[in-house]
Amino acid sequence: MKKKALTLTVVANMTSNYAENLGNIASVQKVFKNRKIYTIRSRESLKNALMVQAGLYDDLQTISDSSKQKVVVQKAVSEKLNAANCRALEGGYMNTIDTTYIRNSSIYVTDAISCESFVNEPRFHNNLYLASNYAQANGLNVQNNADKVGLMPYQYEYDKGLKCYSITVDLEMIGKDKNFNMEALPEEKAERVILLLNAIQNLSLVVKGNLDNAEPIFIVGGLSDRKTHYFENVVHVKEDKLELSEDLIQKKNQGFYAGLLKGQALLNEDEIEEKLQTIGVSEFFSKLGEDVKTYFDVMK
Template sequence: MKKALTLTVVANMTSNYSEGLGNISSVQKVFKGQHVYAMRSRESLKNAICVQAGLYDDLETSVDGAAQKFVSEKNNAATCRALEGGYMSTEGLTYIRNSSFYLTDAVACDTFVNETRFHNNLYLASNNAKANGLNLQEEGNAKKAGLMPYQYEYDKSMKTYSLTIDLEMIGKDENFNAEADSEEKAERVLNLLNAVKNLSLVVKGNLDNAEPLFIAGGLSDRKTHYFENVVRVKHGALSITEDLKDKLSEDFSCALLKGDNFTNEDQVVKELCPISMKQFFDKLTEQVKSYYGV
């Protein structure tokens, strides 16, 4: 029986930021295969998807040494959507509930090329200087007015990530023997899918359209990122391998956002016969509803 939903996505998105040094921000990176790749961490990606899916609309937090999700007999994963992504509560008895869905890091398809951007807050500082009768050209006044140059690494590139949802675990909380109804379970899954379909990020004040350019997956009897090892992009071209074709033939689908996002778009269309993004997500929606009987 198919009991999981797995997707692997290629999207054009920015990286998130890691440690900063003074006024310099650097993007998060991973080292593999003797090369450095920019990335968006699974934690950052999961948070963005949960927020856009509305799963954090009912989030309550508590502090027990550190901030954590509030959990109680009444406020559990069956009744609170914010707890669907897992929790550890240490207030009183310790309760742990794993997430019912898992993401990989979104790793760039091509190696990292450092593009540094330089900025300053000259307009704000000039406004402050004018209000206080300061001349920014005079020594010491720039600091008084709050003038501050800053710089950061910038990366927006094709990245690949995978999402797998355990359909059997959605809406269940064994810590409190609680379970949501079928309609609530289906809605949670569909909200996650809708967030992936229309993913939008805000990074350093910039709006980032991170919708899928290519996607492969569907309902599966294996709770794993089934397409993680076969969806690859090299130098702007989607790799079309026999293994990818074999996996797709196992009752899975793929979709392509047409618009010359890949240099071999014609070949992708010819050999993989992808459907449109709307068709892909409409099909998944019906499969999820059928699974939960709603």
């Protein structure tokens, strides 16, 4: 059957992103499932990070519509600027200025959901050094004049651990914009997908000023004839061990690859290698890149 999509499921060690703040308290985003609470990095946050790191937003142009009750900022779209010639619009758009144009994204990402249920780990901080510096420069006392020197204690929930997410790319949609009947060249289509793969392989996040290495520890997938998150329901980690179900093994053996970053992040690495015939993560992405080039017929 003809391949139509690229589908991947990734296990990575990453932090959650933050929800609304309540005063000086910041909480991570969470979901409720299986009668337990799990922390997440939302699909919106994850997709934005991937698009930015891939360089697909480098040519992003935005426009504001002030005719509404409040200013609305949207992606700029026109016959001269559309998904065929603007990489930033590959992630989808809706522009309602003058004429309404809508194009769905060709890149679909799930929430990155923690592999273990949430255990609250609050962290307490303050800006004592800055407040002390200001107090000294202005003849104030930190203890007696806390309100005047800007002393501000704060706390936030901290969560970093193994999370699992899936990403699927509609290869038939890459580089096409039906709103303007335009289409990118095969070389450009392949380049966009490969840039996205590079971002997944080397994903790095900045969370509250800290650098977060979110590269894949385990990854499975490849080119598929089905436009769905094919491995989403069979990749599970429990107590830092990948569950090697018959369904996962069977699905992987249907022409897909599995990559493993060896570093004891997963405690059953030997069993994973034996049952899934894994390759290194770098080799995984190298093979996948060649498959993408073959799909778009740009093997030069």
